[in-house]
Amino acid sequence: MTTNTPEDAVPNPAADRAxxxxxxxxxxxxxxxxxxxxxxxxVVNRPPAKSGPxxxxxxGRAVHRAATHDRTRTVGRAVARNGLYVVGGARIVTRRAxxxxxxxxxxxxxxxxxxxxxxxxxxEWEERGQRFRAARHQRRMDMLxxxxxxxKSAAVGTAAGTGGLLLLGIALAVANKNIGDTVAPIMAVFExxxxxxxxxxxxxxxxxxxxxxxxxxxxxxxxxxGQAAPRWAMPERVRNGEGDPITPxxxxxxxxxxxxxxxxxxxxxxxxxxxxxxxxxxxxxxxxEVDVTLPSGVSTDEVQKRRRKLAENLSRHEHEVFxxxxxxxxxxxxxxxxxxxxxxxxxxxxxxxxxxxxxxLYNGRAPWGQDLRGDPAAISLLQRMLLxxxxxxxxxxxxxxxxxxxxxxxTSVEFRIADLKGVGDWRMFDGLATVLIQxxxxxxxxxxxxxxxxxxxxxxSRIAALEASGATDGVTRExxxxxxxxxxxxxxxDEAQVAFMCPAVGDDKRPYxxxxxxxxxxxxxxxxxxxxxxxNVVLWQGxxxxxxxxxxxxxxxxxxxxxxxxxxxEEQARMALGDKAVNGGxxxxxxxxxxxxxxxxxxxxxxxxxxxxxxxxxxxxxVSGEDAAAIxxxxxxxxxxxxxxxxxxxxAPADPLSDIADVIxxxxxxxxxxxxxxxxxxxxxxxxxxxxxxxTNVLEGTAAEPxxxxxxxxxxxxxxxxxxxxxxxxxxxxxxx
Numbered sequence: 055m056t057t058n059t060p061e062d063a064v065p066n067p068a069a070d071r072a073x074x075x076x077x078x079x080x081x082x083x084x085x086x087x088x089x090x091x092x093x094x095x096x097v098v099n100r101p102p103a104k105s106g107p108x109x110x111x112x113x114g115r116a117v118h119r120a121a122t123h124d125r126t127r128t129v130g131r132a133v134a135r136n137g138l139y140v141v142g143g144a145r146i147v148t149r150r151a152x153x154x155x156x157x158x159x160x161x162x163x164x165x166x167x168x169x170x171x172x173x174x175x176x177x178e179w180e181e182r183g184q185r186f187r188a189a190r191h192q193r194r195m196d197m198l199x200x201x202x203x204x205x206k207s208a209a210v211g212t213a214a215g216t217g218g219l220l221l222l223g224i225a226l227a228v229a230n231k232n233i234g235d236t237v238a239p240i241m242a243v244f245e246x247x248x249x250x251x252x253x254x255x256x257x258x259x260x261x262x263x264x265x266x267x268x269x270x271x272x273x274x275x276x277x278x279x280g281q282a283a284p285r286w287a288m289p290e291r292v293r294n295g296e297g298d299p300i301t302p303x304x305x306x307x308x309x310x311x312x313x314x315x316x317x318x319x320x321x322x323x324x325x326x327x328x329x330x331x332x333x334x335x336x337x338x339x340x341x342x343e344v345d346v347t348l349p350s351g352v353s354t355d356e357v358q359k360r361r362r363k364l365a366e367n368l369s370r371h372e373h374e375v376f377x378x379x380x381x382x383x384x385x386x387x388x389x390x391x392x393x394x395x396x397x398x399x400x401x402x403x404x405x406x407x408x409x410x411x412x413x414x415l416y417n418g419r420a421p422w423g424q425d426l427r428g429d430p431a432a433i434s435l436l437q438r439m440l441l442x443x444x445x446x447x448x449x450x451x452x453x454x455x456x457x458x459x460x461x462x463x464x465t466s467v468e469f470r471i472a473d474l475k476g477v478g479d480w481r482m483f484d485g486l487a488t489v490l491i492q493x494x495x496x497x498x499x500x501x502x503x504x505x506x507x508x509x510x511x512x513x514x515s516r517i518a519a520l521e522a523s524g525a526t527d528g529v530t531r532e533x534x535x536x537x538x539x540x541x542x543x544x545x546x547x548d549e550a551q552v553a554f555m556c557p558a559v560g561d562d563k564r565p566y567x568x569x570x571x572x573x574x575x576x577x578x579x580x581x582x583x584x585x586x587x588x589x590n591v592v593l594w595q596g597x598x599x600x601x602x603x604x605x606x607x608x609x610x611x612x613x614x615x616x617x618x619x620x621x622x623x624e625e626q627a628r629m630a631l632g633d634k635a636v637n638g639g640x641x642x643x644x645x646x647x648x649x650x651x652x653x654x655x656x657x658x659x660x661x662x663x664x665x666x667x668x669x670x671x672x673x674x675x676x677v678s679g680e681d682a683a684a685i686x687x688x689x690x691x692x693x694x695x696x697x698x699x700x701x702x703x704x705x706a707p708a709d710p711l712s713d714i715a716d717v718i719x720x721x722x723x724x725x726x727x728x729x730x731x732x733x734x735x736x737x738x739x740x741x742x743x744x745x746x747x748x749x750t751n752v753l754e755g756t757a758a759e760p761x762x763x764x765x766x767x768x769x770x771x772x773x774x775x776x777x778x779x780x781x782x783x784x785x786x787x788x789x790x791x
Contacts, residue, residue, distance in 0.1 A: 146277065160182055316351040354386050373645065378638060389426055403456060413463035426671050440660075442618070445599055450596050455677065456675060468542065470546070471489065474547065482682050512727075545594065546594045548595075619652070620642055624641075635668045714733070723769065725768055757777055
């Protein structure tokens with residue numbers, strides 16, 4: 055070791071830099087070992103690295119990567135899973151054998167019945183257990199006497215067999231005249247036994263070697279069928295809850311863990327026989343269905359309120375589990391979808407796929423979609439008011455329009471439509487509907503109100519005509535087809551909340567909107583609800599985000615068919631469907647906004663429901679605007695020309711003859727009352743107050759005067775056209791002229 059002199063102790067930065075400077079080889083550009091590229095650099099003094107075999111480090115890392123690789127884990131789980139299937143299968147087989155040889159099963163079922171409060175069932179299981187024990191005792195006593203009976207049977211059988219063989223041998227000896235044939239049958243039996251022994255000796259070794267493997271294979275099959283392996287060893291889709299099979303034990307465990315103390319206690323008392331609460335698990339469409347009889351002290355309402363937790367316990371999403379109340383007391387019906395099945399789209403509407411499809415309001419049902427079972431869901435529209443509601447942009451208009459498109463294929467049905475959104479969703483009904491109002495303004499609401507009020511007047515005249523006809527069964531199909539007075543009239547108001555919220559007030563100081571008895575729209579809707587059905591006048595309304603302000607209670611309850619897409623709260627679900635449906639399990643507020651577009655929960659008498667059910671969930675077919683236009687064209691081709699009155703309000707000078715010709719359109723003749731109604735819609739400013747006398751005065755003295763046809767005043771299209779053609783150019787054209 056050297057010591058520093060005073061000169062050495064003086065700092066010398068240049069020397070330090072020189073000592074710490076070395077040649078560094080640029081490995082990135084290294085090409086020739088004999089002539090490396092040298093780059094000047096500074097080497098930082100560090101402790102010398104610990105030397106060691108690098109292959110050990112690399113090998114350790116490689117082993118770690120291989121051990122933690124996804125494929126390794128997958129293979130490890132597969133090996134563990136299949137091995138545990140054998141263990142689980144052995145446990146299941148042992149349990150089955152134990153149950154078959156002892157009365158353990160009867161004891162469990164007895165305990166389950168007592169825990170569920172089913173005393174009659176408990177007595178029945180106790181009686182079955184006693185019969186089983188008596189039969190088992192009898193079998194054991196028979197086994198004690200079996201050796202004696204077996205020995206006697208063996209002796210008798212041997213003697214009889216030997217005697218028979220000797221008799222056969224004697225017969226052969228006599229026939230062949232050879233005394234040696236007497237023992238030939240006995241020797242043949244001995245030879246047969248010898249060959250059996252030879253075959254057994256050959257087969258015995260392989261059979262003994264294969265038997266354990268066959269047993270293991272059988273146990274593996276039983277374990278695999280019963281999913282007898284822990285969750286960590288299952289495939290990823292099963293660990294994530296995708297595709298878990300719904301078994302009785304899964305359902306019982308899910309119910310046990312709901313957090314309902316009486317239910318958990320009752321299931322614990324039942325032991326492994328908690329499945330006694332369950333009915334048979336039935337395949338139902340894209341899922342399964344099972345009825346659960348709850349123990350005493352547990353209400354169906356408690357289970358309904360825990361729908362999300364129950365779904366999670368079943369490894370499902372909340373929207374994949376539906377809880378309804380069947381007629382049986384203390385029973386809930388669970389419908390559990392296959393994982394992910396409800397996210398798959400359903401097929402196209404028959405309206406799109408079948409160009410020959412026809413409609414009959416009286417005998418047919420509109421194809422609307424599929425229920426949760428995957429079965430077609432059709433709805434009867436005959437003389438039924440309809441209300442469909444839901445949040446914005448969830449498919450309400452498309453669902454309502456699909457019903458109207460089907461009904462448009464029945465040529466006897468007349469449509470009058472008010473689309474208070476006004477973005478063209480109902481444009482294809484131009485040429486199908488006699489009135490088509492499109493727009494969200496107060497003027498459009500006024501026109502929609504006047505459309506309903508005109509329908510009220512027509513309804514009242516129909517009631518009078520029905521009374522005069524003497525019909526005893528109301529308006530029959532024959533009457534609706536043969537008499538235009540009773541043809542089905544469907545009034546459609548889409549976005550009806552715009553009408554209820556309209557602030558406009560008429561000249562009579564009555565508001566058009568609102569929910570009071572002075573509201574013109576509200577009262578017109580109520581009158582149609584009260585009496586329209588009897589004379590084939592029905593009102594369909596679509597509205598969004600229902601409240602008491604934009605959808606009054608009396609209007610809600612006036613609909614025979616009530617359907618709801620997703621809504622925000624349970625309170626809104628009750629407004630849309632009614633308390634009975636929601637209490638029975640209807641839950642449109644549990645649907646997923648944006649994901650369950652077109653899915654409706656329907657309550658009412660227009661759709662087939664199982665006994666005790668108050669609602670049904672339907673995934674409706676989506677009919678695009680392009681397809682809707684094509685269907686509308688098919689409907690127009692089946693009808694005579696229909697002139698659609700637009701919703702444009704005009705203050706232009708009225709020309710009665712031209713306006714009458716416009717409203718008649720291509721119809722050969724039209725009743726004077728219908729002409730008046732259409733004139734009022736065509737130009738309310740000029741014709742709203744017109745009477746039959748005003749119409750007669752305008753046509754009096756012309757060749758187009760009203761005339762009677764079938765006892766009713768009628769105006770002919772050809773006569774009006776002739777008058778217009780012969781009219782001088784300078785003839786007065788205003789309404790007063």
